[in-house]
């Protein structure tokens with residue numbers, strides 16, 4: 522029996538989340554990112570793929586990694602980049618989000634990369650505008666390129682996601698990174714264990730097929746990968762645990778606690794990291810940590826996303842799509 526054929530064209534115009542992508546589409550992005558990463562080894566780290574296209578980074582929330590790597594990814598594909606500064610823009614004079622986005626579109630921009638505190642905002646723009654919209658994080662909903670770069674890094678380290686135990690530790694409730702990781706990992710056959718206090722890891726995540734653990738020792742037992750998340754105090758409206766000190770004592774990953782996981786466990790963190798809270802200094806900088814590789818892989822994944830979305834618009838959509 523022959524296995525079903527992988528799609529040869531990425532049929533989506535936008536990347537709004539990983540929930541509605543198929544496993545084959547996720548693999549297509551990861552494979553494409555592996556090709557993009559090869560460009561980093563060249564003397565001239567640039568290809569003409571998106572020459573003549575333009576990308577606007579429209580970030581209504583702070584960012585170091587995502588905004589910078591989208592800028593670099595666009596430049597490595599030879600696209601023109603605009604980093605829209607919300608604070609000094611006419612948003613400060615009361616211009617609406619939609620009018621702001623329409624103004625950018627009127628300048629013949631091809632892609633808008635958007636981060637906003639309100640879940641669903643990129644979806645709203647995708648419905649109303651002709652530009653391709655890429656979600657760079659919408660509230661606690663999704664952060665698809667982070668989910669993809671985390672998955673890419675795990676596959677790079679382990680060869681395959683199938684059968685891996687991935688423990689995600691921390692503030693799951695407020696984390697768009699956790700949600701995008703859960704969608705990608707479960708579609709690709711990994712076992713996902715969510716770890717943290719019951720106020721930050723509610724039971725309803727079991728409906729997404731995840732295991733729930735309130736003990737760090739049980740949650741990371743036998744884990745192939747531990748992905749740590751910071752406590753998102755900016756999204757918490759009430760106290761969900763007694764203090765940062767107590768959180769660290771119960772859930773902070775230290776060198777001593779690493780022994781509960783597999784000997785060659787991979788330690789990941791999407792950043793920004795809070796050293797001495799969810800991760801100790803020696804683990805963050807230790808041999809298991811791939812935190813900086815995640816950042817590098819983020820550029821390759823974002824190049825792949827821009828490339829595939831541009832192909833989707835320029836290539837004919839297959840009959841069966």
Ligand code: CP
Pocket residue numbers: 583584585586587588658664667791792793
């Ligand atoms: N991981 C992540 O989204 O980091 P930034 O907030 O720095 O973009």
